Every structure is written in C-alpha cells, then in structure tokens.
Amino acid sequence: MVDKDQVLPLAFSTNGRSAEDNTPVAADEAKLTADPKTRRRRCFKICGVITAAFLLIAILIIVLIFTLFRVRDPIIKLDGVEINNLGTLMGIPKQGTNITLTAHVIVKNPNIASFRYPNTTTMLYYHGNVVGEARGPPGKAKAQRSQRITASVDLFTGRFMADPNLMSDVAAGTIVVGSYTKVGGRIRMLKFVQRHVVVTMNCTLTINVPTRSIQEQKCKRHVKL
Structure with missing residues (x-):
C-alpha cells in the first residue's frame, strides 16, 4: 500500500513547454516566427510604410518650397x-x-x-x-x-x-x-x-x-x- 504522506511526482510538460505555451496566441506567434515567408511579408509591409512616410515628407517639403517658401522679388x-x-x-x-x-x-x-x-x-x-x-x-x-x-x-x-x-x-x-x-x-x-x-x-x-x-x-x- 502507498503511504498517505508519500508525495507523488509531478507530470513533466510535453516537449519542454509550459502550459502557457500551448495557448492559441502563443501558437500563432510561433507560426509567424517560424515561417520565413511570413517574416518577409512583414518586413515588406514595414518597409512600405516607412517609404510612404518619407515620400509624403518629401512631397510636403517640395510643395512648401514652391509655394510658401518661394523666394519673391523684393x-x-x-x-x-x-x-x-x-x-x-x-x-x-x-x-x-x-x-x-x-x-x-x-x-x-x-x-x-x-x-x-x-x-x-x-x-x-x-x-x-x-x-x-x-x-x-x-x-x-x-x-x-x-x-x-x-x-x-x-x-x-x-x-x-x-x-x-x-x-x-x-x-x-x-x-x-x-x-x-x-x-x-x-x-x-x-x-x-x-x-x-x-x-x-x-x-x-x-x-x-x-x-x-x-x-x-x-x-x-x-x-x-
């Protein structure tokens, strides 16, 4: 018979992951990190946003130079x-x-x-x-x-x-x-x-x-x- 005071061993987690790693959110993040195509798409999106922002700034500066900042004759x-x-x-x-x-x-x-x-x-x-x-x-x-x-x-x-x-x-x-x-x-x-x-x-x-x-x-x- 097993002694009542005997402590049973804890069950080990599967593949070395905790219970939190098995949540749906963690699973999605793991997929995004593991998939090279997804990473490239994310990089392309970020680069596209940055490029668009720089283009808008450049257009704004050009408009200001030719309108508000245009040098008029004294x-x-x-x-x-x-x-x-x-x-x-x-x-x-x-x-x-x-x-x-x-x-x-x-x-x-x-x-x-x-x-x-x-x-x-x-x-x-x-x-x-x-x-x-x-x-x-x-x-x-x-x-x-x-x-x-x-x-x-x-x-x-x-x-x-x-x-x-x-x-x-x-x-x-x-x-x-x-x-x-x-x-x-x-x-x-x-x-x-x-x-x-x-x-x-x-x-x-x-x-x-x-x-x-x-x-x-x-x-x-x-x-x-």
Whole structure:
C-alpha cells in the first residue's frame, strides 16, 4: 500500500513547454516566427510604410518650397528727393553753391523671411552725366514688411553747372534728372533655402524749379536672382 504522506511526482510538460505555451496566441506567434515567408511579408509591409512616410515628407517639403517658401522679388521704390540747399541767382544755381539732396528709398520685402542688404547706392544723372552720388547704410527688411532708407546725396556742382542745358531747363521751370539705385542682399529661409538678390531701379524725375519739388516720377525695376 502507498503511504498517505508519500508525495507523488509531478507530470513533466510535453516537449519542454509550459502550459502557457500551448495557448492559441502563443501558437500563432510561433507560426509567424517560424515561417520565413511570413517574416518577409512583414518586413515588406514595414518597409512600405516607412517609404510612404518619407515620400509624403518629401512631397510636403517640395510643395512648401514652391509655394510658401518661394523666394519673391523684393521691391524698391524711390519715395522722393528733397532739395535741402539751393542758392540761386536769377533762378540759376550760384557757382560754388553747396547743393545737397536727400533721397528716400523704400525696400519692400514680400517674403516670409528677412532680407538683409549691405550699403545701398544711388546715382544721379543729368543729360547722361553723373552729377550726384548717395550711399545708404546697411539694414534689414523684416518678413512682409517695408524698410525706409534715407541717404544724403552729394551733388557734383561743377559738373551740374557746366552742363550747357542747365540755363534753358531752369528757364523752362523744370529739370529732368535720372537716378539709378542698386540694392543687393540675401534672403534666407530656414537653413536650406538661401538666395542672393540684386534689385536695380532706374527712375526719371522731373523737378519743378520754383517749388523745388518732384513734379513727375517714372521708374523701372529689374531683379536678378
């Protein structure tokens, strides 16, 4: 007879697996792990999802570059020229008179990034000859904002007075002066979109001699990227 206090041995699990390994979920996982074709299909699916995600990101970046991040041309405008000192004798500037002008230039930046520019240059022409030069300080036009530049113009009185057309123009009451303004700078968007921009503008100004004001102004703008 078997002693009541005798402990019977535990039954060993089949194939070295526990009872939990015999559940349906564990069986499915074992099949997936053991089947090479299933593993390849899973890898293909994961690679496909990753590739699609990268493609979407690339398309989004391209769309942003050609729409929101597209570099637009900065706009410069000659807002006016003031005659600060003009000594005249019988309506004609005196010989040796120090004639000073103040040029007001507006730089408009339509981009979503700032536009930085170095020194600006403005030249004045009278009947094709350079009679004045102005240099403005460097600055920055903020995104979708306008920056006003004020520059003093040094007028070359000798060249201006030596022009044979001066007396007839003053007698007619108007002086036609040409101006050439150049603004170069850089537009930087994020870290991968950076463009160098040069904006030039040619203007024809008709100055009213009695009132010392601009009677008419016509300008043409050119942008080089």
